[in-house]
C-alpha cells in the first residue's frame with residue numbers, strides 16, 4: 357500500500373515537472389481504470405486544443421498505466437529526435453523519407469507521409485525525451501478536427517510499422 361502511494365506521488369511530480377498535465381484521481385490503483393481515465397483525458401485534451409488550433413493536421417494522444425497522458429499533432433520534425441527513433445526509421449528509409457507510403461506512380465488512392473512529421477512520431481519522440489521507454493505508454497487513435505467533432509484518421513503505414521506494439525487496436 358505504502359509502495360503504491362510512493363509511486364503515485366512520484367508520478368505526480370514526474371508529471372508536473374514534465375508537462376503540467378495531471379489527473380484528478382490517483383486514488384484508484386487499478387491499472388485498467390487508470391488507463392481508461394488517462395486515455396479519456398488525452399481525448400478530451402485533443403478536443404480542447406483542436407478547438408483552439410483549428411489545424412488541419414492529425415492529433416494523437418498517449419497515456420500510461422498510472423494515469424499520465426500527453427498529446428501532440430502532425431507538424432515539423434522534432435528538433436531533437438531520440439536515437440531509438442532515428443534507428444527505427446532507418447528500417448523504412450529514414451527520417452524525412454516517405455517510408456512505406458512512397459508513391460512513385462502518383463496513385464491518387466495513396467497518400468504519402470513523411471517519416472518524422474506524423475503526430476504519432478512526434479508524440480512518441482516527446483515521450484522518449486521525457487524518459488519513457490517504448491512499451492511504457494500506449495497511443496490513442498488519431499483524429500482530425502471537424503466542426504462536427506473528431507474525425508478518426510487511420511494510422512499511416514509508417515506509424516503502423518514503427519509503433520505496432522503501442523497502437524490502439526480497440527474498435
Ligand SMILES: [Zn+2]
Pocket residue numbers: 469474475476477511512513514515516
Ligand atoms: Zn504516420
